[in-house]
Amino acid sequence: MTRYGFVGLGIMGNAMATNLLKAGFQVTVWNRNPSRCDSLAALGAQVAESPRETAAASDVTFAMLSDPAASLEVCFGSEGVLRGIRPGCGYIESSTIDAATSRSISEAVKKQGGRYLEAPVSGSKKPAEDGALIFLAAGDESLYQETAAAFDAMGKKHLFLGEVGQGARMKLVINMILGGMMATFCEGLALGEKSGLDGGLILEILDAGAAANPMFRVKGAPMLKGEFPASFPLKHMQKDMHLALACGDELGLPLHCTATANEIYKQARAAGSEDEDFSAIFQVIKQR
Amino acid sequence: MTRYGFVGLGIMGNAMATNLLKAGFQVTVWNRNPSRCDSLAALGAQVAESPRETAAASDVTFAMLSDPAASLEVCFGSEGVLRGIRPGCGYIESSTIDAATSRSISEAVKKQGGRYLEAPVSGSKKPAEDGALIFLAAGDESLYQETAAAFDAMGKKHLFLGEVGQGARMKLVINMILGGMMATFCEGLALGEKSGLDGGLILEILDAGAAANPMFRVKGAPMLKGEFPASFPLKHMQKDMHLALACGDELGLPLHCTATANEIYKQARAAGSEDEDFSAIFQVIKQR
Amino acid sequence: MTRYGFVGLGIMGNAMATNLLKAGFQVTVWNRNPSRCDSLAALGAQVAESPRETAAASDVTFAMLSDPAASLEVCFGSEGVLRGIRPGCGYIESSTIDAATSRSISEAVKKQGGRYLEAPVSGSKKPAEDGALIFLAAGDESLYQETAAAFDAMGKKHLFLGEVGQGARMKLVINMILGGMMATFCEGLALGEKSGLDGGLILEILDAGAAANPMFRVKGAPMLKGEFPASFPLKHMQKDMHLALACGDELGLPLHCTATANEIYKQARAAGSEDEDFSAIFQVIKQR
């Protein structure tokens, strides 16, 4: 049976590793702050001293880290994954990293005889806990196939998208659509409320029609109350809008709506909402 | 038991009157081209010679006409509803008309002692046939309350929104959100496809996440094939975007995303897509 | 020698009639508030009791009124121009009026045997006083030719643009370019100042290069000081941007930059700057 490793046990990683263990897999875990390992050890996880040790003890190691710098350190560091990975073993990066970082890790892993997959996820805290993430995988297809059972334990869907970089790109496309939809939603709500319509009724009617979607359903009511608890921080959404525009730039594709929405997200950041949920652009759109 | 009248038996009106009859109501119908009455007569409808006669025979008369001019003619004409309506009886306009037209009909009906409700619908052919429309009612609340059973026969939801004009406005808000979402969706699909991602997979991932909605689900696959069968014609969507902007103008509310999307709809109209479905803006966004 | 009439002696009209008189023309004047005629009488003008009397005493009558309603009243009223105009005589509307109003006046004048020219002006108070206006004429070309000397007395340039309506349209094109340039100028100034550059130096460098123009030169320094004395009120500029977009709509021409700038002008109106100069959009662009 495949032995799994998991490095990075933040909000997302902890929930994901928990689901792997609950599904009956053998899992070795590591986290910079080791106290995050306790709940997993209680579920039967082995606790390693380093990324190197984790990779050495595992057939396939998952990483779920906070940013590209952490990904590079965990991979290339003196006690990093590259020092422990054995030929034929797999390394799966689920952190949200740019294509260039992903490619440099991919090349280093392959040079050691390992196999690499990028597998960023669509979904945040709640789907991670519920085993309802969507994995956007790209890279080594054989590794993807062999890891199906683990993806099933942590997610409701997993897809193979081709060469390294395509997983990151798909995530960008999904996020820019979410970002644009939110901006449009806010303009509609603002116009409705200024027209004297009840915001709650607007939400109810939207939810009964062709536009009905989980995002409007979950975020709409708090937005009307001026509450924007961060599920996906506004500054991250603005960064993704920016990256999508840069990608369109490279490909010669004008993206008028995305460019317009991006400026509004920038305005919201400047107005101090960068750490609030991205739905906080409602505040600048309705002009408070 | 309330006797209903129904004037205007186009695609929408015919389906709606059919559902009224199937629910066991007594219905008198009229249509400019009388052959459209046959299927309803077969279900037990009385066929009237004019809007006047329809109103005279009914406690509550519904109208479902193609445009404001038809609504004015059916109401004010020499054989119009105003000549037949009796004190206390109701007239319900479900046609999509502007607030000014709605108000002038409202005043005339009240002058005759009648009661008036505007009740535009959210939903097109399929929901009309399935009895799944959403009625956005405004005007006389007592009439709204008394008509609940008829709304239930034709729709899945009905709401009372206040004074005449608010129904029309709510419809505008819903449509501008649909229009903006579509533009954003097209930009995401275009960027994804240009990046080498499979359009079908983009749809699949969207449909598994927070943005999942019936519009993307139903229209997405045909769009990728370059098919845009008119469910809601692009020229009507552009008109609604324009009206929403005019409304924002009046209220002093800038609507950057809506303004940008409106220009793209105009571009699509100029490119010859005005009678195609509004999803045909995909063509100008992906630059064919 | 041609005898001129002049109705409407506001800031613009008074300056224009003064220049006619100074050039040696014989002029009959009228104004709703007759005290505005005094300075002109001192220069030799005949003062009439009504628009009718003005037209009756003149070969060619100019009108410079505040809005379309005033233009209609002065033309069609019981003591209006139409009652006084004689066959072959000319009526020249320099007020800023829409094409429809201009056409209805044109038809009425022609029905009386008169000749009509619309001749809106580019330029405001200062150019009016300096005899430096630009006349954008359209309608009766023979009248245009015969009036050359009067145009020369009041302006530095006059052009014949074709049929009635083209003068109004040209003015719209000029104004939308001014409006868009101002928005761009504000964004550049705002970015420069936020970057720590001296606003005065930005103006100086602009004025030495390919973008150098009178508008930036005259309005730039007050803008940096937060001063926006109304030369052309912001609400009028926003209305012109809106009309330009409506015109593009009709012709199937998307105008992305104009649409974006229009939303910013709307935002400035909502923020209370509607009666300030249109350069006051600087305030919303730099986010105060």
Next chain:
Amino acid sequence: MTRYGFVGLGIMGNAMATNLLKAGFQVTVWNRNPSRCDSLAALGAQVAESPRETAAASDVTFAMLSDPAASLEVCFGSEGVLRGIRPGCGYIESSTIDAATSRSISEAVKKQGGRYLEAPVSGSKKPAEDGALIFLAAGDESLYQETAAAFDAMGKKHLFLGEVGQGARMKLVINMILGGMMATFCEGLALGEKSGLDGGLILEILDAGAAANPMFRVKGAPMLKGEFPASFPLKHMQKDMHLALACGDELGLPLHCTATANEIYKQARAAGSEDEDFSAIFQVIKQR
């Protein structure tokens, strides 16, 4: 008397060095392709074998190179300026380079005991030949003061803007205003021509009013004929718009008009106009 060096003798550099020589200065020149030195030698220039030799022979050395990579090579290369510059001598970069490149050169020069100034220019071929450039200097103010006579020989204006990076930033602000003005100008011309107005008359009227500027004057007539000979290539303008937006991003300043115009420039690049003059966006705006 100050001895000047000049490295990089392309279209701009050649014209600038020529003006230095004509003003009577002693100048040592170098160019990668030495044949470009001939005309300058004929005017009395010393020809050096390398940037190192140029700097060694000069009190103040100017550089005018094609891009940041060339600037880095000429400064840091094995025969570069750094190897030749003596304590107290000056190095002035007039190439258009980003702030980061400028700062790294600045630090290296200062480490050698030299003084550094960035001095990008506003103006292209014609102003370079006419000695009508505008120098946007930043860095070592004493060097700026001492070089006044050289700036006067090559330009009509020179300004000191503060610390290294502010010259580059000022250039960006100027260019983004030019880029936005051009987009607005194109929308106005397109709307006018679609309305049946004569393009030449629009230019004439603009040139007589508050918007009159050299850019519209010089580029307008060729644009109407569909001619876009590259004075400033569209791809460079789009890059500058992009950099301005990135700068606004950093500073938390939304730039709606610039973002919109940038998307149109991207559209024009995708349509194949990247090496034409930036006025070629007229083609996508008028939809050919």
